[in-house]
């Protein structure tokens with residue numbers, strides 16, 4: 001009985017002392033992600049501040065999880081959002097349905113959408129995981 005107790009303690013001590021820790025104190029400590037890590041989406045802008053997205057919906061068409069909603073509208077004089085004729089008036093991604101395949105990024109003809117290494121976007125409600133254009137647009 002005592003011998004079994006010491007055997008168990010020895011195993012515990014071996015893990016505490018001898019083994020290298022595999023966990024980190026997240027979120028204070030963050031592991032560097034691989035360079036090709038693809039997580040939360042970002043909608044990019046041109047250098048002059050205009051949105052890259054032209055509302056073509058090719059990303060939504062390529063998405064196997066059907067989690068992108070694009071509603072396009074015409075740019076008008078005095079209300080120009082993108083360099084093209086149209087812009088995305090509504091752009092939403094349901095991150096809960098997304099499988100992070102990157103097809104949307106590959107399909108975009110103007111490199112407007114990109115999956116970045118942003119991993120901390122968990123929330124307590126399902127609706128909070130529907131990312132709107134304002135949430136996705138780069139500042």
Ligand code: SF4
Pocket residue numbers: 059062063064065066067068093097098099100101102103104105
């Ligand atoms: S990463 Fe894949 S699943 Fe997610 S929005 Fe893009 S195409 Fe859809």
Ligand code: SF4
Pocket residue numbers: 052053054055056057058059060070088107108109110111112113
């Ligand atoms: S993100 Fe790219 S593919 Fe999607 S609607 Fe905008 S321009 Fe088209």
